[in-house]
Amino acid sequence: MFLHRSVFALTVAVACPAVASAATPPNIIFILADDVAMGDLGSYGQELIETPHLDRMAAEGTRYTSAYAGTSVCAPSRSSLMTGLDMGRCPVRANWEIKPEGQLPLPEGTVTVAGILKEAGYRTACMGKWGMGMFDTSGSPLAAGFDHFYGYNCQRHAHTYFPDFLYDDAERFDLEEGAYAGDMIQDEVEDWVRSAAGGPFFLFYSTTLPHGRYEIDDTRQYADREGWTEKEKTYAAMVSRLDEHVGRLLDLLAELGVDDNTLVMFSGDNGSSFDDNSDIARTFDQSMGGKLRGFKRGMYEGGLRQAALARWPGVVPAGRVTDGPWAFWDFLPTAVELAGATSPEGYESSGLSLVDFLKGADAPVREAFYFELQFYNRGKGRAYKANQAVRFGDWKAVRNRRGGPVELYDLGSDLGETRDLAASRPDLVERAVALMASARDDNPRWPDPALPPRAEDRPKPSNKSKGKASSKAGA
Numbered sequence: 295m296f297l298h299r300s301v302f303a304l305t306v307a308v309a310c311p312a313v314a315s316a317a318t319p320p321n322i323i324f325i326l327a328d329d330v331a332m333g334d335l336g337s338y339g340q341e342l343i344e345t346p347h348l349d350r351m352a353a354e355g356t357r358y359t360s361a362y363a364g365t366s367v368c369a370p371s372r373s374s375l376m377t378g379l380d381m382g383r384c385p386v387r388a389n390w391e392i393k394p395e396g397q398l399p400l401p402e403g404t405v406t407v408a409g410i411l412k413e414a415g416y417r418t419a420c421m422g423k424w425g426m427g428m429f430d431t432s433g434s435p436l437a438a439g440f441d442h443f444y445g446y447n448c449q450r451h452a453h454t455y456f457p458d459f460l461y462d463d464a465e466r467f468d469l470e471e472g473a474y475a476g477d478m479i480q481d482e483v484e485d486w487v488r489s490a491a492g493g494p495f496f497l498f499y500s501t502t503l504p505h506g507r508y509e510i511d512d513t514r515q516y517a518d519r520e521g522w523t524e525k526e527k528t529y530a531a532m533v534s535r536l537d538e539h540v541g542r543l544l545d546l547l548a549e550l551g552v553d554d555n556t557l558v559m560f561s562g563d564n565g566s567s568f569d570d571n572s573d574i575a576r577t578f579d580q581s582m583g584g585k586l587r588g589f590k591r592g593m594y595e596g597g598l599r600q601a602a603l604a605r606w607p608g609v610v611p612a613g614r615v616t617d618g619p620w621a622f623w624d625f626l627p628t629a630v631e632l633a634g635a636t637s638p639e640g641y642e643s644s645g646l647s648l649v650d651f652l653k654g655a656d657a658p659v660r661e662a663f664y665f666e667l668q669f670y671n672r673g674k675g676r677a678y679k680a681n682q683a684v685r686f687g688d689w690k691a692v693r694n695r696r697g698g699p700v701e702l703y704d705l706g707s708d709l710g711e712t713r714d715l716a717a718s719r720p721d722l723v724e725r726a727v728a729l730m731a732s733a734r735d736d737n738p739r740w741p742d743p744a745l746p747p748r749a750e751d752r753p754k755p756s757n758k759s760k761g762k763a764s765s766k767a768g769a
Contacts, residue, residue: 378626399433618657
C-alpha cells in the first residue's frame with residue numbers, strides 16, 4: 295500500500311483536549327456554506343471581508359488546510375457528505391436537474407448519515423438547501439433520515455435569495471415580498487435547536503450563502519469601500535452575513551448549555567465560483583496569494599480544497615492548525631463512531647473515522663483520495679464529459695477531459711500545481727491511473743473518464759424521477 299510520505303502536522307498553540315464524558319452522545323452540527331472559498335475567511339488570510347465569528351470558531355477549535363469537498367460542484371459533493379461515499383462509488387456524480395423542479399434523487403435504500411443517526415436515537419434536521427431529490431422521490435430529505443426539513447429543495451430555485459416560496463418539511467409556503475430567505479432559514483435553525491437541545495441531535499445546516507445569484511438586503515457594511523463594484527460589495531456582505539449566522543448559532547449553543555457536548559464542523563461544498571483572473575477572485579485573493587490553482591468544476595486544488603473548521607470545547611484542540619488531509623466521505627464514519635452507532639449490514643464507507651484526528655492525533659493514513667465530476671452541456675449535442683483526480687501521499691494526478699492525458703503534481707513542493715511532472719515520472723502516472731481505475735465501480739450511468747468520448751454517452755433519466763433530466767455543472 296502506498297502511504298503518505300509526510301504526517302502533515304503543523305500545530306499552533308494546541309490545547310490539551312479533555313476526554314469527553316457526556317451522559318449522552320454529542321450533538322453534531324455540520325454547517326455547509328455554498329461556494330464559499332478558503333480565501334474568504336479571515337482565519338485563512340482574508341483581509342477585506344469581515345468574518346469575526348468564523349475566525350473565533352477557528353481560534354476556539356481546529357483549522358484544517360487540507361480538507362476536501364466531495365467534488366467540485368454542489369449536488370455530488372453533498373451526496374458524498376451524506377452517503378460517506380467518494381466519487382468512485384457515490385450514486386450522484388453530477389449536477390443533474392429534473393424538470394420542472396429538483397435534482398437526480400438519491401436511489402431507494404441509500405444509506406445516509408442522517409438515517410444512521412436517527413436510528414441511533416438522534417433528532418435530525420436539514421435546513422437550507424437539499425438538492426438530492428424532491429419530496430415525491432426516493433431522494434427526499436424526509437426519506438433520507440431527516441425528521442425535519444426547511445428551505446429550498448431544488449438547487450436551481452436556491453439561486454434566488456428573495457424567492458416566492460420555501461418548503462417546511464414537504465409543504466410549500468409562500469413568502470412575503472422582500473423576505474430574505476437566508477435570515478428566515480437561520481431563524482428556523484435556532485428554533486429547532488432550542489427544541490432539540492434536550493437530547494442528541496444532528497443538524498445539517500446547508501446554508502446557501504454566499505452562492506450566486508448575488509443578492510442581499512443590506513450592503514451598508516461595505517458601502518464606503520472605494521473602487522469596489524456593487525457585486526463585490528454584495529459578495530462581501532453575503533460572506534459576512536454567513537459569518538453572523540454562524541456566530542448566532544454558537545452563541546445559542548452556549549445559552550442552552552450544550553456547547554461542551556456539541557461538535558460543530560464548518561466547510562464549503564466546493565471551491566470558489568470565480569475564475570482565478572476574475573475581479574472578485576483578485577480583489578479578495580481567493581487563490582490565497584496564488585497558493586491554489588483552479589476553481590469550481592475543476593480538479594485542481596482550488597476547486598476541491600476547502601475552508602474547514604471544527605469546534606468542540608474541551609475535546610477538539612483550540613488554536614490548532616493542521617495540514618492533515620480528510621474529505622467529505624469521512625464525515626459519516628466519524629458521526630457513526632461519535633454516536634456509538636453501527637452502520638447497516640453490507641454498507642461500507644469510502645471514508646475513515648476522524649474522531650482521533652479531531653481530538654488532536656494525526657490524520658488517518660490511507661492509500662488515496664479519489665475525485666470525479668460528470669457533466670453535460672445540455673442542448674448542444676455534445677458527448678457526455680467528465681474529469682477526475684487522485685491524490686496519493688503528496689502526489690496529485692489530474693485528468694481534465696475524457697480520455698485525455700494525466701497531469702502529475704507534487705503538492706509537497708508545488709501546492710499551486712504549476713509544474714506538470716508526468717513526463718519525468720511515468721511510474722507515478724501509471725500508479726495514478728491504476729488508482730483511478732480501482733476507485734471506480736462499474737456504473738453505466740457514469741462513463742469512465744479514462745475512456746474517450748462516445749456519442750452514445752448521454753444522460754439517462756432516473757426511473758424514479760418525473761419529467762426531463764439533464765446534467766450540467768451549474769448550481
